Amino acid sequence: xxANCWQGKKKMQVEQVPDPKLINSQDxxxxxxxxxxxxxxxxxxxxxxxxxxxxxxxxxxxxGEVVETGREVKNLKVGDRVVVPFPISxxxxxxxxxxxxxxxxNSNPNAWLAEKMWGHSPAGLFGYSHLxxxxxGGQAEYARVxxxxxxxxKIENGFTDEQVLFLSDIxxxxxxxxxxxxxxxxxxxxxxxxxxxxxxxxxxxFMLGAERVIGIDRFPERLRMAREKVGAETLNxxxxxxxxxxxxxxxxxxxxxxxxxxxxxxxxxGLLGAYDRVKQALMLETDRPIALxxxxxxxxxxxxxxxxxxxGGMLDKLPFGSVMNxxxxxxxxxxxxxxxxxxxxxxxxxxxxxxxFVVTHTMSLDQAPHAYxxxxxxxxxxxxxxxxx
Ligand SMILES: [Zn+2]
Ligand SMILES: [Zn+2]
Numbered sequence: 001x002x003a004n005c006w007q008g009k010k011k012m013q014v015e016q017v018p019d020p021k022l023i024n025s026q027d028x029x030x031x032x033x034x035x036x037x038x039x040x041x042x043x044x045x046x047x048x049x050x051x052x053x054x055x056x057x058x059x060x061x062x063x064g065e066v067v068e069t070g071r072e073v074k075n076l077k078v079g080d081r082v083v084v085p086f087p088i089s090x091x092x093x094x095x096x097x098x099x100x101x102x103x104x105x106n107s108n109p110n111a112w113l114a115e116k117m118w119g120h121s122p123a124g125l126f127g128y129s130h131l132x133x134x135x136x137g138g139q140a141e142y143a144r145v146x147x148x149x150x151x152x153x154k155i156e157n158g159f160t161d162e163q164v165l166f167l168s169d170i171x172x173x174x175x176x177x178x179x180x181x182x183x184x185x186x187x188x189x190x191x192x193x194x195x196x197x198x199x200x201x202x203x204x205x206f207m208l209g210a211e212r213v214i215g216i217d218r219f220p221e222r223l224r225m226a227r228e229k230v231g232a233e234t235l236n237x238x239x240x241x242x243x244x245x246x247x248x249x250x251x252x253x254x255x256x257x258x259x260x261x262x263x264x265x266x267x268x269x270g271l272l273g274a275y276d277r278v279k280q281a282l283m284l285e286t287d288r289p290i291a292l293x294x295x296x297x298x299x300x301x302x303x304x305x306x307x308x309x310x311x312g313g314m315l316d317k318l319p320f321g322s323v324m325n326x327x328x329x330x331x332x333x334x335x336x337x338x339x340x341x342x343x344x345x346x347x348x349x350x351x352x353x354x355x356x357f358v359v360t361h362t363m364s365l366d367q368a369p370h371a372y373x374x375x376x377x378x379x380x381x382x383x384x385x386x387x388x389x
Contacts, residue, residue, distance in 0.1 A: 001016075001017060001018075001019050001020075001140060001141035001142050002014055002015070002016060002017075002140065002141055002365060002366070002389065003015060003017045003057040003136070003137075003139065003140035003141070004057065004058055004059060004137075004139035004140065004365065004368040004369075004387075005017070005054075005055050005056060005057055005058070006044055006045075006052050006053075006054070006055070006056045006057075006058050007054050007055070008047070008054060009045075009046065009047030010045060010046065010047070010373075010376075011369075012045065012058070012368055012369040012372050013369060014365060014366050014368055014369065015055075017055075017057065017140075019142055020136060020142050020143060020144035021144070022068060022069075022070050022144070023144065023146075024070060024146060025070040025071050025072040025073075026070050026072045026073060026146065026147050026148055026149060027069075027070045027073075027144055027145060027146050027147075027148055028066050028068060028069045028070065028073055028076055028144075028145050028148035028152070029066070029067050029068040029069075029142055029143070029144055029145070030062070030063075030064040030065065030066055030067070030082060030084060030138075030142065030143050030145055030152070031064045031065045031066075031067045031141065031142055032062050032063070032064040032138055032140060032141060032142060032143060032389050033063060033064040033065065033081075033161055033388070033389070034062070034063055034064070034161035034162070034165050034386055034387070034388060035059050035061060035062040035063075035138045035139050035140075035165075035365070035386070035387050035389065036059075036061040036062075036165060036166070036168075036170075036384065036385060036386050036387065037059075037061075037139070037368075037371055037372060037375055037384075037385045037387065038060065038061055038169060038170065038196075039195045039196065039197060039263070039310075040060075040128075040263070040310045041058060041059070041060075041127075041372070042265065042372075042375065042376050043263070043264060043265060043310060043312070044058055044128070044129070045372050045376055046265065046376070048264060048265065048280075048312060049128070049129045049131075049312060050117075050129065050131060050312075051110075051113060051129045051130040051131040051134075052129050052130070053130060053134075056127070056129075056130075056134070056136075056137075057127060057136040057137045057139065057140050058127040058128075058137045058139050059126065059127045059137035059138040059139030059140065060086035060125055060126040060127045060128055060137055060138060060168070060169060061086065061138065061165065061166070061168040061169045061170070062084055062126075062137075062138025062139070062143060062165075062168060063081070063082060063083040063084060063155070063161060063164065063165050063168065064081070064082065064143075065079065065080070065081055065082075066078055066079065066080045066081075066082060066148075066152075067142070069148060070148065072149075073148045073149055074149055075148070075149045075154075076148050076149065076152060076154070080152075080154050081154065081155045081156070082152035082153060082154055082155065083152065083153050083155060083164050083165060083167045083168050083341075084126070084138065084143070084145055084151055084152045084168055085101070085151045085152070085153075085167075085168055085169070085172075085337035085338050085341065086125055086126055086128075086168055086169045086335075086337060087101050087102040087104065087107075087122075087123045087124075087125055087151075087334060087335070087336070087337055087338070088104065088107040088108075088123055088124040088125065088126065088133065088135060088146050088147060088151065089101040089102070089104040089107055089123055089147060089150050089151060089338055090104050090106035090107055090147050090150065091147060091149070091150035091338075092106070093105045093106050095123075096150070099336055099339045100333075100336055101123065101150075101336040101337060101338040101339060102122055102123050102125075102333060102334035102335060102336050102337070103122050103123055103333075103334075103336075104122075104123035104124075105121070105123075107123045107124040107133065107146065107147070108121050108122070108123060108124040108132060108133045109124065109133055109134070110124075110130050110131060110132075110133055110134060113130065113131050114131050114132065117131065117313070122334060123334070124146075125334070126138055126143070127139065139365065139368055139387060140365070140389065141365070141389040150338065151337075151338060153167065153341040153342070153345065157345075157349060159348065160356065161386070162355075162356035162359050162362075162386060163348060163354055163355060163356045164345070164348065164355070165355075165386065166196070166200070166355040166358070167337075167340075167341055167344055167345065167355075168337070169335065169337065170196045170197050170200055170358075171200050171340075171344055171353075171355050172335050172336075172337045172339075172340035172341070172344060173197050173200065173201075173308055173335040173337075174196075174197050174198070174199065174200025174201035174202075174203065174204050174261070174308065175200060175201075175204040175207075175340055175344060176308070176333075176335050176336065176340065177197070177201045177204070177259045177261060177306045177307075177308035178201050178202075178204035178205040178207075178208055178210075178259065178306070179204070179208065180257075180304065180306040180331035180332075181205065181208075181210075181256070181257035181259065181304050181306050182257070182304060183205060183208045183209050183210050183256075183257070184209065184256075185209050185211065186211050187209070187210045187211060187212075187256040187257065188210065188211065188212040188213075188214065188249075188250055188255045188256055189202075189205040189210045189212070189213050189214070189255060189256065189257050189258070189259065190213075190214040190215075190216065190246055190255035190257075190258045190259070190295070190298060190299075191205070191213065191214065191215050191216065191232070191258075191259045191261060192216045192217075192258070192259065192260050192261060192262045192291035192292075192294065192295055192309075193216070193217060193260070193261040193262035193263070193291060193309060194215045194216070194217035194219070194222035194223055194225065194226045194234070195217075195222065195261065195262075195383065196358045196383060196384045197261045197308055197309075198215060198217070198222075198226070198259075198261040198262075199222075199225060199226060199229070199230060199357075199358050199383075200355070200358070201259050201261050201308060202215055202226060202230045202232045203229075203230045203353055205259075206230070206231060207347065207352055207353065212233065212249075213230070213231070213232040213233070214232060214233045214234070214235060214246065214249065214255065215227075215230070215232040215233070215234045215235070216234070216235045216237055216242055216291075217234070217236065217237070218236055218237055218238045219378055219381075220236070221360075221381035221383060222383060223236060225357075225358070225383060229357045229358075233249070242294055242298070243294065243297060243298055246298050250300070253300045253301075254298055254299055254300030254301070254303065255298060255299060255300060255303065256299075256300055256303050256304070257299065257303055257304040257305070257306060258295035258296075258298055258299040258303070258304075258305050258306070259295070259306045259307075259308060260291045260292045260295045260305070260306070260307045260308065260309045261308045261309050262290075262291035262292075262309045263291075263308075263309025263310045263311060264289070264309065264310060264311045264312055276289075276290060276316070289311070289315045289316070289317075289318060291309065292307065292309070292311075292315070292318065293317065293318060293319060296318065296319050296320075296322055296323055296328065297319055297322050299326075299328055301326045301327060302326070302327045302328070303328060303329075304328070304329045304330075304331060305323070305328055305329070305330045305331070306330075306331050306332070307330065307331070307332035308332075308335075358383060358384040359384050359385075359386055360380075360381060360382055360383045360384055360385070361374070361380070361382055361384070361385045361386070362385075362386045362387075362388065363385060363386075363387055363388070364387065364388055364389075365387045365388060365389040367387070368387055371385045371387065
């Protein structure tokens with residue numbers, strides 16, 4: 001089959017690789033009809049995620065048709081149309097039974113590596129480094145899906161791929177970030193990063209009852225999407241002082257909750273941004289937490305800071321005194337996608353949201369290297385790319 005393979009920093013290549021095979025009796029094989037490039041794939045592309053190896057198949061947002069099932073698979077049969085969540089979860093361990101699927105303790109065969117880096121290992125993920133299991137990803141013609149009875153959701157309602165594909169990651173990820181804000185009527189929520197996850201976080205904040213949502217970014221096309229498709233107010237941080245603007249917009253109080261959906265490669269002008277870029281380049285700091293720092297300071301006293309953006313390791317110069325003294329609650333985590341599949345599918349069916357609004361580009365899998373470069377460099381107003389194998 002053909003698959004998009006990581007070959008080093010800024011180097012993706014579509015290659016001919018062996019077809020995946022069933023390994024365990026609970027696996028299935030999915031023939032992929034649509035797959036997407038995620039903002040977090042750019043961290044792989046830019047070489048910020050350790051334990052990637054040349055030839056690794058990337059991609060963790062995919063859907064398709066079941067073409068083979070292991071003998072213990074009960075819920076799926078050949079021909080079923082499914083969306084596959086990005087965390088791989090057994091459904092039976094302590095964490096899975098508590099609904100914390102991205103912390104499954106049975107799905108990362110390289111748990112020892114993650115334990116070395118983080119103390120304990122989270123779940124294995126599709127296409128996201130050997131640290132997180134070394135599983136082949138879904139930017140390919142086929143993928144092996146372990147624990148097939150636990151992850152994939154069957155699509156039986158005739159929606160297009162683009163309307164349901166993002167249940168695999170970014171819709172639940174944005175939703176979980178908004179849910180963590182414990183939104184009450186009248187609340188104002190500020191969101192750093194108006195990429196696809198930020199768009200879903202903003203949309204979800206409204207669905208959960210927020211009165212005002214403020215999106216922060218610097219790309220006009222993303223800010224426009226936030227205003228026109230989501231109904232958010234927007235701030236361009238290259239034009240305004242974000243902290244001052246938020247202060248003013250909230251009567252000096254600050255947003256009730258702040259969401260960081262920018263993550264470890266956040267961009268910042270000025271001295272602090274340069275400091276982070278230099279330290280990150282020298283590997284003295286693994287992440288550039290610029291959005292996070294701002295969100296920490298901006299949130300109102302006693303408010304909630306919800307972090308959806310991906311971080312990998314060590315963060316520098318975080319204003320933790322502000323967090324402690326002002327009683328800020330921090331919530332974060334890789335998304336427990338399986339928990340949200342059915343409720344969010346229900347919201348799609350109810351017509352509360354059509355997730356396809358984020359798609360700006362549809363390309364063939366063979367164009368993946370170009371798509372990465374375009375998405376990374378924000379060319380052609382690229383916000384979300386769907387690839388067709
Ligand atoms: Zn993703
Ligand atoms: Zn588990």
